[in-house]
Amino acid sequence: MHSNDPDIPLLHLDRLGISYGGPGVSERLSILEDINLTVHEGEFVTIMGSSGAGKSTLLNLIAQTLSPSSGRIIFRGNVVAGAGMPQDPGCDRQIGYVTQDDNLLPWQTVWENLLFPLSLAGRPNTADIDRARRLLDQVGLSDWGGHYPHQLSGGMRKRASLARTLVYNPPVVLMDEPFGALDAETRAQLQEDLLKLWEAERKTILFVTHDINEAIALGDRVIVLSGSPGRVALELQIDIARPRSPELIFKAPGFAGNYDAIRAQLRGEPQ
């Protein structure tokens, strides 16, 4: 069909919304409402919002671990999710999902964990194994394939988790505050490694964070969700040239303007 037509956005969220609760309108608790978002292939979009604004819920909707109450998700021109449609978690392996927990299977070695998504699909073949080996090297865990997760540090487990997500080559990767539980130094290192991987593989990334610096450093665009129910309150194009240095992003020209705009939105101040 028109799957790889560059003019068709990779992902389009059309008036997406989700609510919980009883049948009566007044009983329902609306988490997200009227979310419209277009993401093009290869974009790095960071998502911010105050606590409870529904950032994780948004990712869960895209990953289809939750079902929307209204609106649709259109992937490569096809409607893949909507109210009343059946859920397909991971959207047929088109979506990768990295969270704050590494979610590695503790009873398998790092290498086995890496191959796990492939083994679910009946693979891996030699091409897959080569890719897995390459990813292992790229995340700097070449010597740790035979170890178990509990033998690795938090940062290393995070890298393994990342590699595992990329191994089955999903075009879209969702990341929900993946570096939140790490110390500042490890986080900075991982941010740089992530950017390198992104540039090498040209994945489309949706990255949730509560750290404004991180959002500006990593993203082509920053989306800010606000309010209850959450809506898209701000869409900011980040025009800082790449390659960027996450640790020193505050020195980049144009940083201050972006920072202030986002901060104002998060604080609920008028623009």
Add this chain to the structure above:
Amino acid sequence: MISRVGVTAAKVIGCVFIFALWQTASVLLGPNWVPGIDAVLMRLLSEAEKGTLFRDIAATGILFACGTLIGLVLGSALACILRLSSRVDQMLQPFITAVMSVPKLGLVPLLVLWFGTGWLPKVGLVSLTVLFIVFSLTYSGIAAIDQRLVMTARVLGATSRQVTRRIVLPSLWPFVLTGLEVALPWALSAAIVAEYLSSQLGVGHAIEQARQMSDAVGVFYGIVLATALVLICNGGIAVLRHTTIKGRQEDQ
């Protein structure tokens, strides 16, 4: 997420289901194999009227209570004593495992041999059963005491005795209670076995006597009594737990 109502309803349905199963089995297999619920209820009533029900429960109950108390005290005390030094602890590990692996009920012949058929071997058996279980759980409970709490207390200037009283004992209490809870059915089992072999009274004796006369109703009646006893005690412990342990997350 299911509601409280849902949970209670589910349990009620579960009970109803079991009773239905019981009654069906009785009809299918005949009253000699599985007496009907009505027959058992009638027996409960008649024995209550005669007073034998209460006599048997009292006999077994007293035996059970004494043995449990002794076992509880000795078990927890032993756990505390043996945990005093890590060297002693390490040294004792295999011996404790070895002793725990002898089935307490297997000691019945020995106890009867030594103490005859009076109340002593029976109480001894119940105590031993409770002792081992309470000991084992309290012993590992001591290991689980949050060392950070102890250190914080020390930093705040607590003496050893204060640490024991204000941190160690309250931390241990849930484990002791859990040990008691786990031990109860086994303790009653021990009392009943003791009664099988040497008694004129008690629930265990009633069951065995019924069996010898091929009185299926009597056997079921005894089992119901025994179970009721355990459930009542469980309830008691739950109340105890509730009143003495406030504001803590239970891992039950």
Add this chain to the structure above:
Amino acid sequence: MKKVWVDRALLLIALIVVWEGVSRIAGTYWVSSPWLVTTKIWVLLGNGDLWFHARFTIAEAVSGFVLGAVPGCLVAMLLRTRPLLESAVEGIAAVGYAVPKTALVPLFILWFGVGPAAKVALVASAIFFIVFYSTLRGVKSIDPRLVQSTRVMGANEWQVLRRVVWPAVVPYVFGGLRVAVPYAIAGAIVGEIISSNRGLGYLAQYGAMDFDTTLVFASLLTVMVIVLSISGAVALVQRRLLRWQSVGRQSAISVVGA
């Protein structure tokens, strides 16, 4: 590390000495001596009697164990994604666990006669609950995020069960199995003491009736050895299967408790 073994050896010797001492003071009529017990075991081994009886006890224990453990494990796992069923079953199980298992012995004898079947039934009824509760704890401890992330990677229901649920539950199942071993043997022994003419429990009871403390001690000691061996074997299997766990967690899960 070595020091511990020296301590233990010394303690063992001390215990044997104390045993011998008590035996002398009370008289071997009341407390048999270590020497007498050892020779008795030797004789019984030699004439095959010990093994004859041990075989019955072990067979009863093992059959009952399997008969109780498998359903216990399966039922618990079945309850994983069915919270309402779980409540219902938990309610029933609470009552079931409260029934003192030895109270069921006369019932089983009434039903199955004085043969091994009654003992097997006793063991099965005890083991079922132990394994059920341990497995249930394991099922409840499964991190739902692990399951969810596996779903996102495209796993179907069967794959989730086989590759995530089962491996997560295995440590708890093994914890339950380890706790259950002494109870299995105990169940067999109790059944034998109450009514049997075979088995180690019967042997102990016979010794008691005959005022032969040596025989009683000998049978009990044999029971202890058997329980320790089987527990040890299970522990070994557990260690091999669970290499992936950090050591602290392993011991935490094998604590006694239903």
